[in-house]
Amino acid sequence: xxxxxxxxxxxxxxxxxxxxxxxxxxxxxxxxxxxxxxxxxxxxxxxxxxxxxxxxxxxxxxxxxxxxxxxxxxxxxxxxxxxxxxxxxxxxxxxxxxxxxxxxxxxxxxxxxxxxxxxxxxxxxxxxxxxxxxxxxxxxxxxxxxxxxxxxxxxxxxxxxxxxxxxxxxxxxxxxxxxxxxxxxxxxxxxxxxxxxxxxxxxxxxxxxxxxxxxxxxxxxxxxxxxxxxxxxxxxxxxxxxxxxxxxxxxxxxxxxxxxxxxxxxxxxxxxxxxxxxxxxxxxxxxxxxxxxxxxxxxxxxxxxxxxxxxxxxxxxxxxxxxxxxxxxxxxxxxxxxxxxxxxxxxxxxxxxxxxxxxxxxxxxxxxxxxxxxxxxxxxxxxxxxxxxxxxxxxxxxxxxxxxxxxxxxxxxxxxxxxxxxxxxxxxxx
Amino acid sequence: xxxxxxxxxxxxxxxxxxxxxxxxxxxxxxxxxxxxxxxxxxxxxxxxxxxxxxxxxxxxxxxxxxxxxxxxxxxxxxxxxxxxxxxxxxxxxxxxxxxxxxxxxxxxxxxxxxxxxxxxxxxxxxxxxxxxxxxxxxxxxxxxxxxxxxxxxxxxxxxxxxxxxxxxxxxxxxxxxxxxxxxxxxxxxxxxxxxxxxxxxxxxxxxxxxxxxxxxxxxxxxxxxxxxxxxxxxxxxxxxxxxxxxxxxxxxxxxxxxxxxxx
Numbered sequence: 001x002x003x004x005x006x007x008x009x010x011x012x013x014x015x016x017x018x019x020x021x022x023x024x025x026x027x028x029x030x031x032x033x034x035x036x037x038x039x040x041x042x043x044x045x046x047x048x049x050x051x052x053x054x055x056x057x058x059x060x061x062x063x064x065x066x067x068x069x070x071x072x073x074x075x076x077x078x079x080x081x082x083x084x085x086x087x088x089x090x091x092x093x094x095x096x097x098x099x100x101x102x103x104x105x106x107x108x109x110x111x112x113x114x115x116x117x118x119x120x121x122x123x124x125x126x127x128x129x130x131x132x133x134x135x136x137x138x139x140x141x142x143x144x145x146x147x148x149x150x151x152x153x154x155x156x157x158x159x160x161x162x163x164x165x166x167x168x169x170x171x172x173x174x175x176x177x178x179x180x181x182x183x184x185x186x187x188x189x190x191x192x193x194x195x196x197x198x199x200x201x202x203x204x205x206x207x208x209x210x211x212x213x214x215x216x217x218x219x220x221x222x223x224x225x226x227x228x229x230x231x232x233x234x235x236x237x238x239x240x241x242x243x244x245x246x247x248x249x250x251x252x253x254x255x256x257x258x259x260x261x262x263x264x265x266x267x268x269x270x271x272x273x274x275x276x277x278x279x280x281x282x283x284x285x286x287x288x289x290x291x292x293x294x295x296x297x298x299x300x301x302x303x304x305x306x307x308x309x310x311x312x313x314x315x316x317x318x319x320x321x322x323x324x325x326x327x328x329x330x331x332x333x334x335x336x337x338x339x340x341x342x343x344x345x346x347x348x349x350x351x352x353x354x355x356x357x358x359x360x361x362x363x364x365x366x367x368x369x370x371x372x373x374x375x376x377x378x379x380x381x382x383x384x385x386x387x388x389x390x391x392x393x394x395x396x397x398x399x400x401x402x403x404x405x406x407x408x409x410x411x412x413x414x415x416x417x418x419x420x421x422x423x424x425x426x427x428x429x430x
Numbered sequence: 431x432x433x434x435x436x437x438x439x440x441x442x443x444x445x446x447x448x449x450x451x452x453x454x455x456x457x458x459x460x461x462x463x464x465x466x467x468x469x470x471x472x473x474x475x476x477x478x479x480x481x482x483x484x485x486x487x488x489x490x491x492x493x494x495x496x497x498x499x500x501x502x503x504x505x506x507x508x509x510x511x512x513x514x515x516x517x518x519x520x521x522x523x524x525x526x527x528x529x530x531x532x533x534x535x536x537x538x539x540x541x542x543x544x545x546x547x548x549x550x551x552x553x554x555x556x557x558x559x560x561x562x563x564x565x566x567x568x569x570x571x572x573x574x575x576x577x578x579x580x581x582x583x584x585x586x587x588x589x590x591x592x593x594x595x596x597x598x599x600x601x602x603x604x605x606x607x608x609x610x611x612x613x614x615x616x617x618x619x620x621x622x623x624x625x626x627x628x629x630x631x632x633x634x635x636x637x638x639x640x641x642x643x644x645x646x647x648x649x650x651x652x653x654x655x656x657x658x659x660x661x662x663x664x665x666x667x668x669x670x671x672x673x674x675x676x677x678x679x680x681x682x683x684x685x686x687x688x689x690x691x692x693x
Binding site for chain 1: 447633
């Protein structure tokens with residue numbers, strides 16, 4: 001009888017605190033738990049009683065990496081509750097600031113958090129010793145995303161300029177135009193990024209995923225769309241809870257997302273968006289994907305790094321077009337008046353769809369709040385990937401197997417701070 | 431001749447959103463220079479390589495919300511030469527300190543189907559409530575320029591140049607129109623420490639308090655002004671009860687306007 005125990009107390013290059021526990025006996029996985037021990041912060045509870053106008057600033061604090069996702073989801077939910085539609089220039093500015101978040105988050109993950117795994121390095125600082133220009137490119141791409149957040153949002157982490165109804169202040173046209181040259185550079189460099197990461201070696205793993213993403217009639221959906229799956233689901237955002245639920249399991253402080261009616265786990269994020277919206281990519285992004293060897297559906301989670309790079313191209317191209325076509329609205333925001341109502345919002349955070357539901361009272365106070373972050377929705381799929389990875393790699397040393405598992409988790413760019421909010425890996429081989 | 435040994439830097443996380451650690455990675459133009467000046471010995475968000483302590487400088491993000499973390503911070507203190515807290519969670523308990531004003535069991539029941547699985551303290555508290563802290567950097571999130579100044583000062587053995595005056599001073603020195611005077615909007619600028627670059631007033635909205643109380647905040651006078659602007663008790667309570675709700679000056683002011691058993 002062979003038995004092995006591998007233990008990792010701290011998984012790195014993820015946002016937040018989690019753990020992995022694997023028990024292997026006689027070459028079979030006995031138990032596998034992707035646990036999240038990030039302490040809960042109870043946002044849904046303390047939002048109750050706050051004024052609806054305060055909610056976007058508060059929900060931003062769920063995540064320092066994707067605050068716009070949390071601001072936008074709650075803003076849209078409030079606007080839906082209040083029956084408000086914003087004019088096109090405001091909607092376009094929202095997409096532009098969201099492109100900024102995709103650029104900074106994807107550049108961070110592709111280069112600083114994920115690429116080192118493919119290069120056998122502990123971190124991007126070691127990469128900088130080998131190829132300083134490459135890391136400088138990564139940091140400049142990331143900075144360009146943050147510059148968009150600064151210009152439109154006021155600051156990169158927890159932007160102050162977004163609100164229910166629109167913006168507090170409109171960016172000046174010249175401020176937006178000043179981003180153009182950098183974005184042109186970013187398009188070229190993100191294409192180079194697709195070529196670079198497309199050439200990495202990918203561990204073999206194909207999964208028949210149930211993908212769920214937003215889909216928009218004519219855009220690669222970021223901040224608006226219907227909730228669509230590759231198995232026939234096609235619903236408006238307010239019907240979300242009719243089809244999706246969360247389970248509370250003992251080994252995790254994050255709730256696990258599942259589809260109702262016995263449909264089980266589903267996958268959100270770059271691979272889901274790419275599979276569902278391949279025909280909505282800009283030609284330049286779609287050609288880059290094809291040149292990197294990607295078909296219209298990617299089922300190997302380790303190739304998510306390539307899809308993220310393709311989305312980096314998409315976000316840069318979109319941002320350029322939005323700046324080019326920007327016409328200032330008459331006012332920074334439309335007026336809002338509270339009324340008793342329920343509203344829903346859902347956007348594509350860099351890690352996948354993020355759903356919000358709020359009930360507000362006639363005085364504008366929040367009565368109830370519910371938020372389903374992408375990493376919580378992906379937890380079951382992460383466990384399912386890990387099971388396959390462990391079973392396929394039992395021949396690896398404990399150290400190599402541990403690293404491979406970490407890499408498989410980082411495929412998801414897991415934002416554990418969001419999901420409640422790190423990784424501790426324990427592999428026991430009895 | 432041997433190079434002098436580089437100081438070892440550790441970055442620790444407690445309950446937080448990761449935004450303040452991210453601010454270090456957001457120093458895009460300075461990050462490689464920092465990594466040449468210090469030995470990044472422990473920084474899980476950036477590297478899987480972990481070097482053993484002790485560490486010359488520790489940056490601590492996040493607040494204490496579990497019994498386990500209350501023990502872990504003591505170990506971090508033991509391993510650290512200079513311990514610096516970064517951000518509103520670490521210096522005041524953060525937004526999650528809103529639990530301190532309510533019944534946490536009710537919170538758990540509201541969010542989790544199996545409350546018995548959840549291990550949490552009934553409060554979210556600042557690092558300095560648990561161990562001695564050498565410097566507290568404010569902000570939700572911290573300001574990158576202040577972080578760079580702090581790292582620079584610490585490496586050179588001098589006091590960091592981080593002002594303790596009110597955000598109002600930033601508006602006056604920059605000629606930003608006062609939103610209280612011009613628009614009658616509530617603004618925490620008179621009682622909040624400067625540091626963000628008076629972002630909110632520049633965007634035409636009142637300060638909502640990311641940097642916590644300034645050195646001598648007259649919160650009662652500001653609350654009276656809010657009342658004169660037409661805010662009711664609940665609005666005033668909300669103003670002081672947000673990202674730095676458990677900072678003593680803000681805590682006391684919000685409690686003065688607390689409405690009994692609304693939760």
